[in-house]
Amino acid sequence: MTAAAGTEAGLGNLVAQGAVLAGRNLRHRATVEMAVMFVVFPLIFVFGFLLLFGRLFDARGLDYGQFLPPAIVAQWMFTVANTSGAASAADRASGMYRRCLVMPVNRGAIALGRIASEAVGAFVAVVVISLTGHLAGFRFHGGVLAACGFVALAVAFALALTAGTTAVGLSSGDPAAVATLLNLPYLALIMLSTAFVPADAFPGWLEPVIRNSPVSVVIDALRSLASASPSWVEVRGAVVWVAVLAVVFGVAASRVFRRAR
Amino acid sequence: MTQWGIEVEHLRKEFDGKPAVRDVSFTVGAGTLLGLLGPNGSGKTTIINCLTTVLTPDGGRLLVDGCDVTGAPEQVRARIAVTGQFAALDEVLSGRDNLMLFGRLLRLPKRQARQRADELLDRFALGDAADKPVKAYSGGMRRRLDLAASLVVPRPVVFLDEPTTGLDPRSREELWQTIRQLRDDGATILLTSQYLEEVDRLADRVVVIDAGRVIAEGTGDELKGRVGGQVCEVTVPEPNRAAAREALRAFSGEVAEHGEHLVVPVSRPAQLVEIVRLLDDRGIEIDDAALRKPTLDEVFFALTGRADETADGDERAADGDAGTTGRDGERPAGAVPAEGARS
Numbered sequence: 001m002t003a004a005a006g007t008e009a010g011l012g013n014l015v016a017q018g019a020v021l022a023g024r025n026l027r028h029r030a031t032v033e034m035a036v037m038f039v040v041f042p043l044i045f046v047f048g049f050l051l052l053f054g055r056l057f058d059a060r061g062l063d064y065g066q067f068l069p070p071a072i073v074a075q076w077m078f079t080v081a082n083t084s085g086a087a088s089a090a091d092r093a094s095g096m097y098r099r100c101l102v103m104p105v106n107r108g109a110i111a112l113g114r115i116a117s118e119a120v121g122a123f124v125a126v127v128v129i130s131l132t133g134h135l136a137g138f139r140f141h142g143g144v145l146a147a148c149g150f151v152a153l154a155v156a157f158a159l160a161l162t163a164g165t166t167a168v169g170l171s172s173g174d175p176a177a178v179a180t181l182l183n184l185p186y187l188a189l190i191m192l193s194t195a196f197v198p199a200d201a202f203p204g205w206l207e208p209v210i211r212n213s214p215v216s217v218v219i220d221a222l223r224s225l226a227s228a229s230p231s232w233v234e235v236r237g238a239v240v241w242v243a244v245l246a247v248v249f250g251v252a253a254s255r256v257f258r259r260a261r
Numbered sequence: 262m263t264q265w266g267i268e269v270e271h272l273r274k275e276f277d278g279k280p281a282v283r284d285v286s287f288t289v290g291a292g293t294l295l296g297l298l299g300p301n302g303s304g305k306t307t308i309i310n311c312l313t314t315v316l317t318p319d320g321g322r323l324l325v326d327g328c329d330v331t332g333a334p335e336q337v338r339a340r341i342a343v344t345g346q347f348a349a350l351d352e353v354l355s356g357r358d359n360l361m362l363f364g365r366l367l368r369l370p371k372r373q374a375r376q377r378a379d380e381l382l383d384r385f386a387l388g389d390a391a392d393k394p395v396k397a398y399s400g401g402m403r404r405r406l407d408l409a410a411s412l413v414v415p416r417p418v419v420f421l422d423e424p425t426t427g428l429d430p431r432s433r434e435e436l437w438q439t440i441r442q443l444r445d446d447g448a449t450i451l452l453t454s455q456y457l458e459e460v461d462r463l464a465d466r467v468v469v470i471d472a473g474r475v476i477a478e479g480t481g482d483e484l485k486g487r488v489g490g491q492v493c494e495v496t497v498p499e500p501n502r503a504a505a506r507e508a509l510r511a512f513s514g515e516v517a518e519h520g521e522h523l524v525v526p527v528s529r530p531a532q533l534v535e536i537v538r539l540l541d542d543r544g545i546e547i548d549d550a551a552l553r554k555p556t557l558d559e560v561f562f563a564l565t566g567r568a569d570e571t572a573d574g575d576e577r578a579a580d581g582d583a584g585t586t587g588r589d590g591e592r593p594a595g596a597v598p599a600e601g602a603r604s
Contacts, residue, residue, distance in 0.1 A: 006368070007335040013368070020365045028353050095349025099410070102313045102343040104335065105366055261315050 008104040017106050021113025022120070028087060029121055037079065038121070042129045045072050049196065050136050062198065069133030070150075070222035071195035074215060076125040077158035078190065082182040084118045085165025092173035092260060101261065111257065114166060115159060122158035126151050141228040149235065150225040156242050157218050164249035170260040189215045214241040265324070266291040266418050266449025267312065272321035274307050281307040283473040285321075289466075291417075294440070294450040296464030298457060298561070304473040305453040306346060309422045312451070313343050326418050326449070342416040342448075346423045348407035352396040356387050356406050359395060364413045374413075381409040385439065401432030408439060419443060421452040425459060437463060457558045471565050484560045492559060493533050495523045495540070496549040505545045512536060517562060524559065527552065 008017075028034070049068055057064040091097040100110055130138065130150075140147040169178050192206075193215040202210045210216055221238030224231045267289040274282040282304040289295040299305050310316040312323055314334040323330035326340045350359050357378050364374030382391045385405040390398060398406065404424060411419070421440065425433040440463055444450055454460050460467050461481045469477040469484070477484055497505040498521065509516045509525050512535070517524040527533065530552060537550050555563075 007339045009335055016368060017366055020362065024351065024354070024362055027358075031353070094352060095345055095347050096351055098315065098345060099343070099349040099363075100366070101315055102338060102341065103363070103366060104339040261310070 006104070008106045008109075010106075013104075013106040014108045014112060017109035018112030018116060021100075021105075021109060022116035025087065025113055025117035026120060029083075029117070034083075037083070038076070038125050039128055041079075042072055042076055042125065043132050045075065046129065046132045046136055053196070063137070065133070065137030066139070066226070067198075067223065068196070069129055069136070069138040070219050070226060071190075072129050072133070073126055073154050073222060074157065074193075074195060074219045075190055076129060077122055077154055078161060078186045080118055080122045080125060080158045081161030081165045082179065082186060084114065084121075084162045085169035085182050086175045086179045088114070088166045088169030089172050089178040090175040092170055093175060097170070098261060107257075111253075114162070118162045119155055119159060122155045123151065125158075126154045138226070140226050142225060142230045146225045146230045149230070150222055153218065153221060153225065153235070153238055153242070156246075157238075160242050160246040160249060163246060163253045167249060167252040167256045170253070171256045173260075189213065193219060195219055214245060217241050264291060265289065266293070266326060267295070267451055268322070268324040269308070269312070270322040272308065272311060272323060273319045274304075274311055274316060275319055280473055282311070282318075285470065285473070285475055287468045287475060287478065289449055289451055291449050292444070292447050293465040294444045294452060294463055296460030296467045297451060297453040297470065298455070298460045298467055299453075299470040300455060300565075302472075303470045305455075305470065306422055307473075308470075309343075309345075309420050309451070309453060312337075313341060313420055314338055340417055342411040342419045344408050344411045344419075344421050344424055346426060348403035350395045350403065350407055350410065353394060355392045355394055356398070356402075357382060357391040359406060360410060360413055363410050367414045369414070377413055381412065385409045386435070401428050401435070404428060404432065404436060405439070408436070412443075415446075415448075417447075417449060419448045419450045421450060423453055423455065425454075425456065433459075457556065457561055461556070469561065469564060477560075477564050484564075485555050487560060487563065491527055491530070491552050492524050492555045493527045493536055493550060493552055495525075495536065495547055496521055497523060497545070497547050501545045501547070504543065505540060505547065508540055508543050508545060509536070512539060515563070517559065521548075526555070526559075526563075 006013075029038075046069060049072075050064060054064045057067065088097075097110075130140075140150065165178075165182055168182060169175075172178050172181075192210060193213050194210060195215065199207050199210045199216065217234075218238045218241060221234045224234040265288045269288070270286050272282050272285045273280070285304070285308060287295070287297075297305050297308065307316065311318045312325060312330060314330055314337050317331065325337045328336040328340065330337050351362060354362060357375075360378035360381055361371075361374045364377050365371065369377060379391075382388050385408070387402060387406055387409070390402060395403065395406065408421075408424065424440070425436050428436065437459070440450065440452070444463075452460070452463060464481065467477075467479065467481055467484055468475055477487065479487075495505065495509070502518075502521070502523070506516055506518065506523055509523055512532075513525045513527075515526055525536070527536075533550060533552050537547075540547055540550075
């Protein structure tokens with residue numbers, strides 16, 4: 001038996017092991033089901049909703065082709081986060097997570113690998129939906145910088161949500177239960193938001209809740225970033241919400257991470 | 262190089278106030294194999310989890326290859342190979358990709374990781390299935406790949422937590438061969454098992470634990486000696502067995518029944534004749550009667566005062582208290598695929 005190899009300490013291990021784990025996480029995403037989920041479903045959603053509501057909203061003077069894709073983006077950021085939570089649960093159930101813990105694998109690399117792979121997943125989803133939206137008339141009217149802001153905000157939103165779903169996934173360890181459980185806040189938050197209809201379509205007493213829900217705030221900021229005159233105030237509101245979610249979920253995730261075995 | 266590969270002094274660990282390990286001390290000599298034997302819930306996995314830095318002990322001192330487990334966990338992790346109770350593999354990736362993944366995680370360059378993966382696939386007779394996803398593997402193949410995965414970079418100390426649980430006899434025999442090879446290569450091995458036969462076949466020394474305490478320690482032969490030198494095994498066909506059992510009880514209080522065999526401890530070889538005569542006097546027909554050394558099962562029975570129901574009973578049950586939430590490291594029962602079904 002050879003002598004012990006190096007320990008897990010150091011930035012080099014963090015980066016290199018994080019990259020290896022991110023690559024492994026992404027290979028899980030590169031399956032047929034995932035391709036269907038991340039390419040075919042957004043297509044169906046964009047054109048399905050457009051077909052259902054497009055003419056209805058056109059009659060009201062709302063360009064639904066421009067209105068809808070940011071909502072589908074937000075929806076898919078949830079999907080990225082939820083599938084990631086289920087993947088964390090699966091890693092605990094299969095013992096993969098445990099194996100990493102008893103190997104000289106930098107503790108931070110496990111988190112970094114998750115963050116990196118979900119960032120790539122979210123980025124791909126945003127690009128696919130934007131291209132799909134393009135066919136439906138969606139355009140970035142605000143220029144390249146605003147378009148980059150659009151992508152960055154969406155990805156940041158996905159990562160903040162992922163911290164939360166990781167906390168749930170790691171503490172449960174049951175992928176099927178996690179997937180079901182995470183659908184509840186996702187559906188509630190998407191329905192009770194400006195995703196598919198403007199805030200004034202909701203009953204008056206509900207409107208303030210709808211307008212200020214993090215999902216609405218993020219979607220409205222995405223719409224603003226795609227518009228001809230992006231509003232800094234709207235974007236700032238979304239950045240604050242994403243930061244708050246990232247801190248709260250990040251703390252929860254790191255606490256679970258230290259405890260989960 | 263220390264004299265001891267593993268040192269455990271007064272280890273204590275409890276979960277929510279319930280003690281899982283009460284006060285366990287033992288040592289494993291460098292380059293030897295120690296069998297940690299005990300029924301479900303006796304604390305075996307908790308001990309392994311403490312030694313492999315997964316759990317923090319509530320008390321005691323643990324050294325692995327001379328490194329303190331609580332003081333320098335990263336040093337310990339760089340010296341150990343761990344194969345858990347359940348194959349911890351990536352189900353989506355192929356066998357080769359799993360081994361490469363772990364090699365890359367241990368910072369082997371890509372080419373070397375691949376070379377090592379191929380070597381291990383060969384050694385563990387997995388070459389034919391190298392490119393199949395692990396979810397298509399049988400139980401025995403998973404276990405072999407799991408062991409291979411923990412050996413991608415050779416380590417001086419190896420932990421094997423019930424490595425053959427749920428395997429068919431042939432796969433078990435193959436895995437035993439591999440474990441012996443590891444020991445011959447100089448690794449210090451701590452192996453837990455609820456199969457007494459397994460420990461008997463592999464271990465240099467045996468520590469028996471029950472309810473979080475060490476109840477016996479020694480070589481397999483020493484432990485067998487504790488029961489008395491020999492046992493008499495009487496093979497009785499039905500319908501005579503109940504009567505035979507009754508008759509033998511007059512001879513010795515401890516009559517164990519294994520299928521059609523009745524087993525009684527004897528102190529002198531001449532007692533074989535006495536037993537045969539006793540049964541003959543009562544007109545009970547028997548097929549066979551013979552003296553033999555006791556098995557570890559019988560030792561276990563003698564030590565704990567109860568039969569080890571777990572060995573051939575619910576093999577998949579976790580080594581923890583019933584209703585464990587997974588904090589002891591066990592998976593919730595619902596999430597455990599029945600490995601036996603695949604093998």
